[in-house]
Amino acid sequence: MSAASILHADLDAFYASVEQRDDPALRGRPVIVGTGVVLAASYEAKALGIYTTMNGRDALRICPEAAVVAPRMEAYSKASKAVYEIFHDTAPVVEGISIDEAFLEVGGMEHISGTPPQIAATLRERVLAEAGLPISVGVARTKFLAKVASGASKPDGLLVVEPGRESEFLHPLPIQALWGVGKVTTGKLNDMGIRTVGDVARSSRVRLAAAIGESSADHLLDLASGRDPRPVSPRERRKSIGAQSAFPRGSRSESEVDSLAAALVDRTARRLREAGRACRTVSISLRFGDFSRASRAHTLPFPTDQTETILAAVRELFDASREEIEEKDLSLIGVSLGNLEQADTVQMELPLAGKPDGSGRESAALDQAVDDVRSRFGEGVIKRASMIDADQGVPVPTLED
């Protein structure tokens, strides 16, 4: 059996800890980040029953003396970068999971930096000393075990799961500790009398599969039995970029919805370009007053990073959803860009009113588009300029260079 060489490092109450670090008056006090809903709560606040996603008014009812601060995303992003630098300084392979959480592979480093538990202890000291933040670390043979270990060690803890004692550690835990088990799956498994991870490990695959499907059954059986072959590996590139916005219930005029959608498109398209990517699939999501949801998607025949092209697609999707929107109370809209590609080939679209009529209007439009691209990206970037028949989507090459 291989040694425990995977670290899962997880910053404690991250946003709230950054606030307490930056404002000494908040230290030792219950702190709530987020004015509408609770985005993060300090451990002092958690101890009083405050949790993430809780309504801010309810939180203050429970704990009137709590300090409520508005989120400062830039400060969190900066703090995260500083911590990640320490991660990369600690291990050759770092797999970032989120702004406050990562896996580190530290096998084979005994002669350089010590055993995995020693490396984990040093990491915690450095993050506290250099970034001013408490962090919990789990050490185990697999990613899943390391992750559960860091959770069990919180707050400000270190827990090593020795390979010989994995079942002893894992099996008494409730099934919600398994990755992929949320409310719905918990209900299904409880109905079968399955409550702990050990219960899952002892279940028949056939019974599990009948309740939750083949793939989930295999996944849960593997995790519950300590099997998790996934190596720590740097994250693949992001697969989608999106933004959403919730608003109070009440009817929204068409133009209000449209301008909010345009703002969301503007934000996401900007992030897309900053990342040097282009998207092919544009989708919108809707949430209604009764919390039902709907989504619509459209895939373009070419990748784009252009706000206007994306906005045109988004408007069509909203048009296709108009009846639903009129019938129900809209409470959230979102825009998401998927099928991301490297932006080395980007298509710009310039719509032409009407059919080509031989007047030369279309080639003037094409020249204009070519000039636009050249002014943005410089000479020599254009591989081909084409005209596409919108009805058929067939590119008609008209200029090569």
Place this chain on the structure above:
DNA sequence: TCTGGGGTCCTAGGACCC
């Protein structure tokens, strides 16, 4: 517990191609 704002992955059905 009456619900933020980011994401990922999975499933199922239909269109379309060979």
Place this chain on the structure above:
DNA sequence: TCTGGGGTCCTAGGACCC
């Protein structure tokens, strides 16, 4: 003309995670 299997892409919805 009908039938079949296999594969890919797309859309919509759902569950889940931090």
